[in-house]
Amino acid sequence: MTETSHAPLTLIAPAKLNLFLHINGRREDGYHELETLFTFLNFGDDLTFSLTDDRKITVTGDTQGIPTHDNLIYKAAFLLQQHCQCQQGVNIHLVKRLPMGGGVGGGSSDAATTLLALNRLWNCNLSLAELAQLGVTLGADVPVFINGHTAIAHGIGEQLHNVELTPGWFCVVHPGEHVSTAEIFTHPDLKRDTAKLKADWQTENLRNDCEPLVKKLCPEVEKALQWLLKYAPSKMTGTGACCFAEFSTQAEAEQVLAQLPEKWTGFVATSATLSPAHTALNAHFEMK
Ligand SMILES: C[C@@](CO)(OP(=O)(O)O)[C@H](O)COP(=O)(O)OP(=O)(O)OC[C@H]1O[C@@H](n2ccc(N)nc2=O)[C@H](O)[C@@H]1O
Ligand SMILES: Nc1ncnc2c1ncn2[C@@H]1O[C@H](COP(=O)(O)OP(=O)(O)O)[C@@H](O)[C@H]1O
Structure with missing residues (x-):
């Protein structure tokens, strides 16, 4: 693995809260129709991105026993690399603070921060809407983190309507x-x-x-x-x-x-x- 001249970039993968979550029905594919208000917290995991000149994607740090190929960080990077035929690779170092399976969206947020960061670092130039379309294949919660604005979600969580809330x-x-x-x-x-x-x-x-x-x-x-x-x-x-x-x-x-x-x-x-x-x-x- 040869690192490129880019200085490593560290970004937060913030927690989300569902300030309410209503379930309106169940679709034929088993997914549920929801209405939920998502907001973000100034607290989360840290991801450090170091670009490499080969096409290898590695994930290090607090991976908590998740095999690399199952890690949503790896999956997000791989998906974008394939989609954009990107020739570069990356090492992503994780500092995990969000409890897994805790309802604060840690895995989805890690995936979204990976897509957002690599889209810029690899010069993929996808729009947020295109990134969200890729992201939803990783998890229903990924688009809200890509959209990046406090929002009410409809559908399975992917149709977003931004709202303004007083921070608390x-x-x-x-x-x-x-x-x-x-x-x-x-x-x-x-x-x-x-x-x-x-x-x-x-x-x-x-x-x-x-x-x-x-x-x-x-x-x-x-x-x-x-x-x-x-x-x-x-x-x-x-x-x-x-x-x-x-x-x-x-x-x-x-x-x-x-x-x-x-x-x-x-x-x-x-x-x-x-x-x-x-x-x-x-x-x-x-x-x-
Ligand atoms: C319901 C929420 C609210 O934020 O729960 P949390 O995961 O945050 O607790 C999320 O939308 C979850 O999103 P995410 O965790 O990305 O879900 P996915 O990986 O896509 O799906 C996990 C499982 O939940 C079910 N699922 C998920 C979303 C949805 N609208 N209806 C569903 O029925 C599916 O059966 C799926 O097998
Ligand atoms: N980078 C990651 N961080 C957290 N969980 C991950 C990650 N990659 C894969 N997962 C899997 O996703 C599951 C849901 O994780 P998480 O997003 O933390 O839960 P929740 O959506 O309830 O907040 C975990 O149990 C874990 O098996």
């Missing part, structure tokens, strides 16, 4: 359980009949339709939601297992995190209307 401080708790998205979506007890949102959706009862089922299957999720509820309204993100509560100041959110029972992990972060990956990437290329 979030305390996110991971109650130690790994929830399989596929298991929740194939469970017979999942609520799948919520009515579609109306124009004035802000006034509706916004909730996470996966929550009752996940609470039943994972008692620690129920406990984390109850624990957070002592301080502020609590919700689960995605198909779990992470739960969150919003606060107006950093100090309030940090005070709650400081009291977190030792058996759980958590973090505090602000939300961001624009994905911090886009902000960092734009800053890097403007500087050049």
Whole structure:
């Protein structure tokens, strides 16, 4: 492997939260029609990209036992390299902070940051819409990270309508359980009949339709939601297992995190209307 003259580029793969998640129905292919509000957090994994002159793609760092060819980072890089017939390679070094299967979208965000970064570094020049089209083949959540704006998603999560939200401080708790998205979506007890949102959706009862089922299957999720509820309204993100509560100041959110029972992990972060990956990437290329 020969590294090129490019200096390595480090970018964040931010966490997302589903501020609500309604399930409206099930399609014939098994995927579910959703309505969900995605926002980004200023907290996530770090990916460092070092270009090489051969076509090899390697992933190092906290890969947590995932075989390289199954890693969404490798899959994203390979997909783009094939699609654009790119002659360069890359080493991608991962610092993992987001809990796997935690509902904060770590794998999808890693894939999206890889597509966004390599599109620039390899000079592929695909539009965000083209990158999102490639990305959705890796996971339903990848397009929202490519789009990079707080948005309500419809369809299976790929039709995005940008919205503006006032940023807040979030305390996110991971109650130690790994929830399989596929298991929740194939469970017979999942609520799948919520009515579609109306124009004035802000006034509706916004909730996470996966929550009752996940609470039943994972008692620690129920406990984390109850624990957070002592301080502020609590919700689960995605198909779990992470739960969150919003606060107006950093100090309030940090005070709650400081009291977190030792058996759980958590973090505090602000939300961001624009994905911090886009902000960092734009800053890097403007500087050049
Ligand atoms: C429902 C969400 C909300 O954010 O859950 P989380 O994964 O974040 O918890 C996501 O859209 C998940 O996106 P992602 O994790 O990328 O899903 P995929 O890998 O495409 O699919 C995992 C499994 O979930 C099911 N699935 C996923 C999305 C969807 N709209 N309907 C589904 O039924 C499919 O059965 C699939 O086998
Ligand atoms: N780079 C990656 N980071 C996290 N998970 C990955 C990665 N590559 C593949 N995966 C697989 O994707 C699954 C879902 O991961 P993740 O995106 O963290 O969950 P969620 O969508 O619930 O937040 C993991 O259990 C793991 O097997």
